[in-house]
Amino acid sequence: MSSRSIRIGLCGFGVVGQGVFDHLNKKRKALGALLGADMSVTRIAVREKGKKRDVAVDEGIITSDPISIATDPEIDIVCELMGGTNTAREVTVAALKAGKIVVTANKALLCDHGKELLSIAQQYGGHVLFEASVAGGIPVIKAIREGLVINDFSSIYGILNGTCNYILTRMANEGLSYQEILVEAKELGYAEADESLDVDGIDAAHKAVVLAYLAHGKWVDFKNVRLQGIKEVSQEDILFAKDNGYAVKLIAVVNRERGGKALHVSVLPTLVERRSSLGSVDGVFNAVSIHGDVVGETVYIGPGAGRHATASAVISDIVDAAKLLIFGGPEGRFPFLDSAPKNGGGIDIARPDEIHSRYYVRLVVMDQPGVMAEIASILASHKVSLASVTQKEVPEKAERASLIITTHLTTEEAILRAVADLEGLTILEEKPFCMPIGTIS
Amino acid sequence: MSSRSIRIGLCGFGVVGQGVFDHLNKKRKALGALLGADMSVTRIAVREKGKKRDVAVDEGIITSDPISIATDPEIDIVCELMGGTNTAREVTVAALKAGKIVVTANKALLCDHGKELLSIAQQYGGHVLFEASVAGGIPVIKAIREGLVINDFSSIYGILNGTCNYILTRMANEGLSYQEILVEAKELGYAEADESLDVDGIDAAHKAVVLAYLAHGKWVDFKNVRLQGIKEVSQEDILFAKDNGYAVKLIAVVNRERGGKALHVSVLPTLVERRSSLGSVDGVFNAVSIHGDVVGETVYIGPGAGRHATASAVISDIVDAAKLLIFGGPEGRFPFLDSAPKNGGGIDIARPDEIHSRYYVRLVVMDQPGVMAEIASILASHKVSLASVTQKEVPEKAERASLIITTHLTTEEAILRAVADLEGLTILEEKPFCMPIGTIS
Numbered sequence: 108m109s110s111r112s113i114r115i116g117l118c119g120f121g122v123v124g125q126g127v128f129d130h131l132n133k134k135r136k137a138l139g140a141l142l143g144a145d146m147s148v149t150r151i152a153v154r155e156k157g158k159k160r161d162v163a164v165d166e167g168i169i170t171s172d173p174i175s176i177a178t179d180p181e182i183d184i185v186c187e188l189m190g191g192t193n194t195a196r197e198v199t200v201a202a203l204k205a206g207k208i209v210v211t212a213n214k215a216l217l218c219d220h221g222k223e224l225l226s227i228a229q230q231y232g233g234h235v236l237f238e239a240s241v242a243g244g245i246p247v248i249k250a251i252r253e254g255l256v257i258n259d260f261s262s263i264y265g266i267l268n269g270t271c272n273y274i275l276t277r278m279a280n281e282g283l284s285y286q287e288i289l290v291e292a293k294e295l296g297y298a299e300a301d302e303s304l305d306v307d308g309i310d311a312a313h314k315a316v317v318l319a320y321l322a323h324g325k326w327v328d329f330k331n332v333r334l335q336g337i338k339e340v341s342q343e344d345i346l347f348a349k350d351n352g353y354a355v356k357l358i359a360v361v362n363r364e365r366g367g368k369a370l371h372v373s374v375l376p377t378l379v380e381r382r383s384s385l386g387s388v389d390g391v392f393n394a395v396s397i398h399g400d401v402v403g404e405t406v407y408i409g410p411g412a413g414r415h416a417t418a419s420a421v422i423s424d425i426v427d428a429a430k431l432l433i434f435g436g437p438e439g440r441f442p443f444l445d446s447a448p449k450n451g452g453g454i455d456i457a458r459p460d461e462i463h464s465r466y467y468v469r470l471v472v473m474d475q476p477g478v479m480a481e482i483a484s485i486l487a488s489h490k491v492s493l494a495s496v497t498q499k500e501v502p503e504k505a506e507r508a509s510l511i512i513t514t515h516l517t518t519e520e521a522i523l524r525a526v527a528d529l530e531g532l533t534i535l536e537e538k539p540f541c542m543p544i545g546t547i548s
Numbered sequence: 549m550s551s552r553s554i555r556i557g558l559c560g561f562g563v564v565g566q567g568v569f570d571h572l573n574k575k576r577k578a579l580g581a582l583l584g585a586d587m588s589v590t591r592i593a594v595r596e597k598g599k600k601r602d603v604a605v606d607e608g609i610i611t612s613d614p615i616s617i618a619t620d621p622e623i624d625i626v627c628e629l630m631g632g633t634n635t636a637r638e639v640t641v642a643a644l645k646a647g648k649i650v651v652t653a654n655k656a657l658l659c660d661h662g663k664e665l666l667s668i669a670q671q672y673g674g675h676v677l678f679e680a681s682v683a684g685g686i687p688v689i690k691a692i693r694e695g696l697v698i699n700d701f702s703s704i705y706g707i708l709n710g711t712c713n714y715i716l717t718r719m720a721n722e723g724l725s726y727q728e729i730l731v732e733a734k735e736l737g738y739a740e741a742d743e744s745l746d747v748d749g750i751d752a753a754h755k756a757v758v759l760a761y762l763a764h765g766k767w768v769d770f771k772n773v774r775l776q777g778i779k780e781v782s783q784e785d786i787l788f789a790k791d792n793g794y795a796v797k798l799i800a801v802v803n804r805e806r807g808g809k810a811l812h813v814s815v816l817p818t819l820v821e822r823r824s825s826l827g828s829v830d831g832v833f834n835a836v837s838i839h840g841d842v843v844g845e846t847v848y849i850g851p852g853a854g855r856h857a858t859a860s861a862v863i864s865d866i867v868d869a870a871k872l873l874i875f876g877g878p879e880g881r882f883p884f885l886d887s888a889p890k891n892g893g894g895i896d897i898a899r900p901d902e903i904h905s906r907y908y909v910r911l912v913v914m915d916q917p918g919v920m921a922e923i924a925s926i927l928a929s930h931k932v933s934l935a936s937v938t939q940k941e942v943p944e945k946a947e948r949a950s951l952i953i954t955t956h957l958t959t960e961e962a963i964l965r966a967v968a969d970l971e972g973l974t975i976l977e978e979k980p981f982c983m984p985i986g987t988i989s
Contacts, residue, residue: 399685420695
């Protein structure tokens with residue numbers, strides 16, 4: 108075995124940081140034998156020194172200054188596990204400018220600053236590795252980047268947020284409302300105190316942006332991701348799904364449109380077939396379905412978050428980083444780690460009229476004559492064709508009724524305009540709820 | 549871009565070989581940009597020169613002598629896609645002794661000669677890469693080797709043979725017998741003219757041996773794989789499965805027993821929960837469920853065979869091989885590519901008394917008094933405890949009846965002995981059919 112030492116600095120020592128530290132220590136010998144080099148965490152930056160932790164650490168290696176780790180010439184690999192996008196960016200930039208390899212699980216950071224960070228890495232001969240940023244412990248980034256390297260990716264669909272999938276699964280299994288499940292999910296630790304990053308789809312959108320970059324080499328601006336969370340999903344939607352062989356899932360989509368020239372990235376509640384690869388994935392699990400032009404569809408399912416699963420992914424990046432340091436060739440760098448395999452230069456963002464799907468629309472309307480006629484005429488004016496209309500029988504004296512419409516294939520532009528027109532109707536008692544049906548393309 | 553050229557020799561130019569050739573050519577420019585080197589197929593060995601093929605090839609690069617490619621100093625990477633274990637072994641050994649990297653999809657070759665081949669590779673500074681040998685286009689070898697590198701694998705379950713899964717799925721969907729589906733599957737090209745490699749579980753067992761090596765570093769002798777194919781699976785078994793929330797699948801198992809010190813590899817028809825990750829995988833698809841001590845369960849689903857899916861995996865190995873050639877460090881080799889991450893040195897093969905499962909036993913018995921008493925007493929004598937007994941009501945004059953028994957948790961040793969004793973009963977009209985229930989551990 109070589110006597111080479113690989114020295115890792117952890118910036119951030121919360122749940123994931125402690126997991127990485129713990130698992131690296133426990134398997135230090137096996138990893139050393141694998142690499143022919145000793146790997147160890149030699150410095151750790153924490154927010155609060157002296158805090159009680161789950162793992163025992165020599166206080167001498169702890170600092171409250173992460174930048175000092177990023178710039179420490181004795182550190183080879185910097186693990187950014189702090190979260191947030193301000194200090195995390197400063198630390199990552201400082202480490203890259205010092206020529207180090209940065210391993211991060213931070214999808215928000217990548218979404219907001221990925222382009223800049225990879226460009227700095229390239230300039231200074233470093234790398235940014237981020238297997239843990241999408242789908243937690245599932246090695247889906249390695250699959251896209253290496254295992255499926257010959258493929259172009261016409262579409263990628265993902266359940267990328269475990270909290271949302273947990274809530275939707277329990278809503279379906281127990282017939283409870285979003286609010287009821289959320290309260291319990293928080294008590295159980297399946298949802299954060301501030302749940303909005305998760306339930307509003309923001310976290311999933313960050314991950315979709317990372318996937319889009321990996322698959323197509325283009326950093327899509329977050330504002331170009333059409334985004335809706337799960338707050339408006341009701342028991343009526345869940346019941347309709349069950350009755351019709353579907354499940355409601357929060358689905359991230361990364362699709363090529365316009366003959367491959369335009370990219371469509373969205374995160375939306377979606378009716379997916381219950382028996383499909385994503386429709387049957389329940390609970391906190393994540394799943395990614397990848398359609399490659401050579402291989403066809405491959406599907407990856409597993410834990411999308413949590414101390415151990417995330418640590419597993421972070422450590423796979425650390426080992427890859429160590430390989431680069433030990434074996435890295437000319438100028439010590441692998442060009443394909445710094446650039447996505449595909450050239451995203453000429454790709455546009457798809458326009459709403461280029462995005463095709465069937466849609467589900469739920470309307471809460473006054474129970475009075477002429478309602479259906481008004482709705483139907485608005486849909487017709489946008490050339491949206493009805494596939495089904497369901498109104499459950501209501502009691503004689505009820506003043507409102509839920510009307511559920513499914514459409515034939517139409518465009519996102521047509522359905523959004525139609526829904527906007529429907530919103531203007533005085534017969535509507537609530538904002539309409541609309542979601543795509545099946546996979547969107 | 550560097551002016552370096554990577555020259556690939558294809559040995560074997562059937563369905564997969566032509567797929568590899570075709571896709572490499574079509575994406576030559578993109579791969580070149582990725583690697584900073586031009587990759588091309590410069591020589592091809594065929595069985596029969598002048599044969600009509602799906603892809604156009606310059607006849608000048610074709611030979612009928614694969615060894616001449618294996619030893620050609622102008623060739624960097626040798627793709628062994630011939631199948632079989634004789635010439636394939638000679639070609640692989642010759643290429644490795646010439647210091648080349650060999651990419652193969654040949655699970656039979658690896659199962660029979662993997663230990664020798666990897667040792668020769670190590671000795672001569674070459675490599676053997678074999679992503680396509682297990683689960684076709686699904687990058688599951690890369691997942692085990694790299695993406696899940698920190699994990700020890702307590703158990704791996706796989707649907708590794710698409711032909712068997714296709715036949716079992718159609719038996720379940722259409723209520724037809726094994727024989728009826730097999731005939732059609734052959735006509736449709738989903739089963740080979742000689743189906744035994746597939747339906748007897750041999751192909752799946754070869755793959756299980758490769759997975760066991762990857763996960764545990766030990767080459768398990770093929771004769772130590774407990775193996776049963778799908779020929780004896782009847783509609784009665786399929787119906788029992790449906791009625792009780794299961795599906796019958798041919799499941800490959802790679803499990804650690806005896807506190808991790810013993811390895812259990814088997815390929816058996818198995819009752820798996822319909823709603824489980826493998827139970828819902830239908831048709832020609834393959835699926836692998838991997839349990840890692842750090843990450844938990846991750847599942848990989850996709851096409852396990854076919855020209856394009858297999859080519860996708862072969863090409864991912866070719867690209868990895870090219871990276872090794874271009875960037876490979878000290879002595880041009882990555883040690884962890886030649887050895888599994890785990891040290892299998894001290895691992896035994898698990899004994900039947902160490903393997904625990906629930907079991908399903910179908911007995912065709914004479915319809916006469918005392919039958920159940922005889923059977924129950926044999927099971928009791930082996931301490932096999934009954935969980936359920938089902939005998940569908942038979943007409944008054946029927947002379948035989950099917951008796952389906954499920955057991956509580958017991959050992960493989962106990963159930964095999966009990967079944968052997970049952971076979972000796974004169975009241976039995978047919979050989980008993982027995983399979984594990986659920987995941988085996």
